[in-house]
Amino acid sequence: MNITVWSGRGSLSERAPLGVFARLRPWFGILPFAVFVGAFLLWPSFSVFRSALQPVEGSTKPAMLEAISGQYLSSILFSMRMSAITATLGMVIGTLVAIAVVSLDRMKGLRNLMVGYSAVAANLGGIPLAFAFVASLGMQGLYTKMLSVIGINLTDMGFKISDFSGIVIVYLYFQIPLMTLVMLPAVDGLKSTLREAASNLGATSRQYWKNIGIPLLTPSLLGGFLLLFANAFSAYATAYALSSRGSQLVSVQIRFYLQGNTITGKSNLGYALAAWMIIVMIIAMSGYLGLRRVSERWRR
Amino acid sequence: MKLNNSWAKILLLIVGAFYTLPMLAMARFSFQKVPVIKLGWSTLLKNWTIGPMIDAVTSARFLEAGWLSLRLAILSVLLSLLILVPTTVYVHVRFMRARAFVELLSILPFVVPPIALVVGISSAMRSTIPSFLSSPFSLVPFYVVIALPFSFRSLDVGLSSIDLKTLVEASRSLGAGWMRTVSSVILPNIKAGVVSASFLTFAVVLGEYTIASLLLKFTLPAYLAEAQGNNPQGTFTVGLLLIVVSALLLGVMNRITRGKSQVVSTIGI
Amino acid sequence: MKTQQQVLKFSGARKSYGDVVALAGFDLEIAKGELVTLLGPSGCGKTTALRIAAGFEQPDSGTVELNGLDITNQPAHKRDMGMVFQNYSLFPHMNVTENVGFGLKVRGVEPAEREMLATAAIDRVRLNGLGNRYPHQLSGGQQQRVALARALVFEPQVLLLDEPLSALDAKVRADLRDEIRLLQSEVGVATIFVTHDQDEALSISDRICVMRDGHVQQIGTPRDVYLHPANAFVARFVGAMNEIEINVSATSIASIGEEQLDLNVNNAEGPHAKMLLRPDAISICQRGDQNSLNATVIGQHFSGSTTMVRLRLDHHDTVVSALLVSRAVNVVVGEGVGVLLNTHEAIIERGND
Secondary structure, eight states, rough: OOOOOOOOOOOOOOOOOOHHHHHGGGGGGGGHHHHHHHHIIIIIHHHHHHHHTSSOTSSSEEEEEEHHHHHHHHHHHHHHHHHHHHHHEEEHHHHHHHHHHHHHTTTTTTTHHHHHHHHHHHHHHHHHHHHHHHHHHSSOOHHHHHHHHHTTOOTTTOOTTOOOOOOOHHHHHHHHHHHHHHHHHHTTTSOOOHHHHHHHTTOHHHHHHHIIIHHHHHHHHHHHHHHHHHEEEHHHHHHHHHHHHSSOOHHHHHHHHHHHHHSSOHHHHHHHHHHHHHHHHHHHHHHHHHHHHHHHHHHH | OOOOHHHHHHHHHHHHHHHHHHHHHHHHHHHBOOGGOOOSTTTTTTBBOOOHHHHHSHHHHHHHHHHHHHHHHHHHHHHHHHHHHHHHHHHHHHHHHHHHHHHHHHGGGSSHHHHHHHHHHHHHHHOOOOHHHHHHHGHHHHHHHHHHHHHHHHHHHHHHHHHHHOOOOOOHTTTTOOHIIIIIIHHHHHHHHHHHHHHHHHHHHHHHHHHHTTTTTTOHHHHHHHHHTTTTHHHHHHHHHHHHHHHHHHHHHHHHHTTTTTOOTTTTT | TTOOEEEEEEEEEEEETTTTEEOOOEEEEETTTTTEEEOOOOSSSSSHHHHHTTOOOOOEEEEEETTTOTTTSOEEESSEEEEEEETOOTTTTTTTTHHHHHHHTTTTTOOOHHHHHHHHHHHHOOOTTTTTGGGSSOHHHHHHHHHHHHHHOOSSHHHHHHHHTTTTTHHHHHHHHHHHHHHHHTOOOOOEEEOOHHHHHHHSSSSEEEETEEEEEEEHHHHHHSSSSHHHHHHHHHSEEEEEEEEEESSSEEEETTEEOOOOOSSEEEEEEEEEEEGEEEEEEEEOOOOEEEEEEEEEESSEEEEEEEEEEEEOOEEEEEEEEEGGGGOOOOOOOEEOGGGGOEEEEOOOO
C-alpha cells in the first residue's frame, strides 16, 4: 500500500515562507466564486450607481441628488416611515414572543414549534401573503365580514388592506417571526444565574433590569430593529401586490419610473432611488452586523 | 428571564392566531364557493369544492409557469452547489484565512434589494449582452445570488461543525488522495448542510417575484399575479400550495439540521 | 469553637419538591471565619441548603438565622452575603472593575471609592492590571477569581461557594482551591463551600458536613470524618475503602472465608457482614504471623512517597489495597505474604438478611 506523503503549501500542515506570487496563489481557489458574485451582483449594482449619477433629462444635477429633493424625497421618507413603524412594532412584539417562549421552556416542543414556524413565516412574503390578507381583511375578507357581524365595521372606519395601516399589518406577519428568531438567543443569554448573581450582590429587580437585563438585550434589540427596517425597506412584491397603483413606497416607485422609461425620460431617477435604497441597506445591515458581533461576544 | 406564565401563554395564543388565521381565510376563499356577503351559519358548510383548484392547476398558464419555476429551482440548486461546495470545502480545508472575505461576499446580496438588482441587471446587460436576458434561464444565476446568504451559511455551518482538520489528517495518513478524501470523507459528512442549502435555495426560487416579473419571465408568482383576475379562487389555491410547499421544505430542513445539531439560520444572517 | 460567634444558623430547614425530599431537617451552625463544606453526591441536598441560605429558595419549614436574626423570609438581595457560582456568572457587558464594583454600586458607594475598593479586591486575587478586561477575554480560572473578588469586596457576613471549582481544569482547580482558602481565612468570613469532590473538602475545610438524600450523615472536622466515619456511607464516600465480606460469630470472632480473626467490634453478629478498612490500616508482614491473613501480591501502584499495593487474599476471593510508605515496600508481584488488618479502625456494615 502506498502511503501518500503529506505535502503542500497552504494545506493543514506548516507553510514555508512564500514569495509574492505564491502568496497570491491560494486566492485563485475562490476566484470562481468571486467572479460569479462580481458578474451577477456587483456589475448590476455598479450599473445602478452609474446611471444614478447621471443627470435626469432636462437637468444638470446628478439624478441621485435630484432624488432626494422636493417631491421625490417624499417616497423615500414614506418608505422609511413605513419601515420604521413595522420595525418598531415587530421589535416589540417579536421580543415579547421570544421572552414568552423562553419563559415557557418547561413546555416540551413549544420552542421547536415556534422556531420552526418562525423560520417559515419570516421568509414568507410576496404575492401569496398578500392574497392571504386580502382574503382575511380585504373588502370581501372573511374577518372583515366576521367583525362587522359583531359590530366592528372596518370599511366604515376607513380601513383598507391596501392602505398604510393595512400594509403595516401584512408586513408584521414576517417581521414578528424575524425578530423572534433574532431575540431568542439574546433572551437565552439572560440566564437565571445572572439574575441570581445580581440579586445576591444586592440588586433589586429594577436595578437588575437597569444595569444588566436591558444593557444585555440592547444590542440585539437595536440590531433586530435595523434588520427589520432593512427587511421592510427592501420589500417589493408584497406592497406591489396589495396596491399596484399609487403606492408611495420606493420599491414600487422605482418600477414606475422605469416602466415606460423611454417615454418619461426620467429613468435615471428610478436608478437614483435604487441607488439610495442600496445605501440605506448598507447602513442598516452594517449596523445590524456590528451589533450582532457585540452580543455574540458576550455570549462567549 | 421570566414572564408570568399565564401572560406568556395568552401572548403566544394571540400571536399564533395571527399567524394561522390569514391562511385559514385563504383556504376558505379558495375552497368554498360562497361569497363572503352570503356567508352565515346556514351557508357555512355549503359549496365546498375543489373545482376552481382543478381548473387552475390544469390550466395551460399554470402548467407553463409551474414547469418554468420547477426547472429554474432545480437549476438554481445545482448551480449553487456547483459553485459553493467546492468553494466552501476549499476554504475550510486549505484557506481559512479567506473565510471572512467569502462570508462577506455571501451576505452582500442582502444590501441589494431585488428591485434594485433587477433594474441594475437591465441597465448593465440589456445593452451589452441582450441575448442573455431574453432566455428565461437567465434568472438562474441571479437566483443563486439571492439565495447566497442562505446557501453559503448552510454549507459553512455544516463544515464548521465537523472536526474537518482531524478527519482530513486521518484520511490522508491512511493513504487517501485529495479527491478521495473530499468525496469519501468530507462530502458525506456535510450532507445536512448540502440539503439545507438546496432546500433553502429551492424555496427562495419558488417564491421570487420581483426579478421574474420585471424581466418578464413567467414563473409561478407571475402566474399568481396574472391569473387572479379570471380565476381568483383557483389562483388562491395555487398561492396556498406555494406556501405549503415552502413550509414543508423549511420544516423538513429544520428536522434534518436539528438532528445533526447543525442549526442553520433560516434568515441567512 | 463554641465560644466563637455563630454567624449563620440553620434550624430544622426542610424542603421538598412534590414527593422528593430535597432537604430533611437541616441543622448547622457556622462560626465567624469558619469554612464549612457541604459534601455529598448529586441530589444530596447540599445545593438546596446553600440556596436556602442565599435566599433563592424558601424552606417549607424551619429557619435560617443570620447573627441571631431570622432571615428565613428575607429576600435574597437584602441578605448581606456574597456568592460564587459554578459557571462564574460574571456580567458579560461589564469589565472586571465594573463587575467587582457592582455590589458596591447597588449599595450606593460613590464611583471614586468604588473604583478604589474594586481595584484593591482585584489585586488581592492576583489579577492586577486586568481591570479593563471583559469576561470573554479571561480564562476560567481568572473569571472565577473575579467572581471571588466581586463577592468579597463589600465585606459580606457570609461567603457562599457553589461548586466553584467544578468547571475548571485540574491544575487550575488545585491552585484556586488553596487561594480560596487563603483568602477566606485572611478575610475571616463565615463560609459555606458546596462540592461533591471529597479531596477538596478534606483539604480546605474547618468542618465537613456529609450529606445524602437530603439527610446529614455526619458533621465533623476532616480528620474526624476520615478516621471515624459515622456510617458506611461516609466511610465509602470520603477517602478510599477496602471492603471484605465476613461472618461474625456470637463471640465476636470474624471469619473471613476459612480464616479467623479476633474482631474487636461488638454488635455485628450475623453472616454476610462487610468490614470496611482504610488502605492505610492494612500492613504487610510475613506469612504465618499472628493474626495475619495469607495473601498474594497482584500489583503495585507507585505514586512517589506512597505506594498502593494490591493483594488477593488466598482463602477468600477478595482484593484489598494497602497504602504503604514507598520506602517500606519490598515485595514483588506474585509473592506470597501476610496481611495485617488493623481492625480497631474497621467499620462493620451489617449484612442484609
